[in-house]
Amino acid sequence: MRLSPAISELIRALRMLPGVGPKSAQRMAFQILERQREGGLQLSQALAQAVERVGHCEVCRTLTEAQVCELCSDDARRNSGLLCIVETPADVLAIEQTGQYAGCYFVLMGHLSPLDGIGPEDIGLDRLAERLAADTISEIILATNPTIEGEATAHYIAELARQHNVSTSRIAHGVPVGGELEYVDQATLGHAFSGRKRVEFD
């Protein structure tokens, strides 16, 4: 049995979403057509508008509708002298949710990956170099993912920062809060030991 072409096309298009397989896509399509036509139209418009309007911040490369994003427009953050390097806009959100950081960000929108042809310019490191040369950045905080590519990217940026005499730090890796040692992988546990901190008594 063939479904109506518009329904098949909707199911096919929904499968583009991450984590949506054939069965979920079918369920979504039927739910929209049976009960949520209004919501379906809203989603259609939101998609078209977001794809049309959202571009990259001129300063930090994150996704935004404005030329310069909200965080980069914040004087207090700019004056902090801190620049945190992350891979994606979702990482910015995650760090902002901790409430522990009040500096600026630089969003690579990926990581170095020579095998895929992604070099320094593709992740905006030319622009980062200009900023290191011009701005008054006192510290670079490397918050790329703890993967092979993320580490290589962090290493490359640390070298770049050293050439501009900007001090650099890497976020700590170790046992996650609330985790149990028994279930933590070897590499993480190794980091937790090599990065141990002396207990200080005031």
Next chain:
Amino acid sequence: MRLSPAISELIRALRMLPGVGPKSAQRMAFQILERQREGGLQLSQALAQAVERVGHCEVCRTLTEAQVCELCSDDARRNSGLLCIVETPADVLAIEQTGQYAGCYFVLMGHLSPLDGIGPEDIGLDRLAERLAADTISEIILATNPTIEGEATAHYIAELARQHNVSTSRIAHGVPVGGELEYVDQATLGHAFSGRKRVEFD
């Protein structure tokens, strides 16, 4: 930190999809904007077109772009005299995939639910009654869900069919194929016993 309005709106609209919570919606929105803008536009168009074009089959009420759906236009199926009653278009798909049934369908698009104000007319039973009176239907197969509402709906339709002297059957309930008795619930196991079949030796 506030996200750009178009991004927030996209995340809000994506949450309308079944099974999509705030975190998945955010992941979907970022993936579309970072890597799949083309796919995002296609999805936008597919949604708008499906909502605009897809209506209900005049004969069986399933979702279709045509006035009469493909299955209802099939002479062989119409001549079979069999009419299977299901709750949703997804049920039609599921039954079609078994390859065991070659009759027509009637899709209720829901079930009787007096507490929610859903009566016989809301699920098209007036149209079903006309069809029972006019058509040459020899058997009604009740394939509503084995829930309280589904059973009540099946019961109501069985009564309707009796008034029109059309014989009625209910699909079998029992232990699912590949299931283990130990993990089957009591009601299902009860059905499996009361619906047991004599083993015949040819």
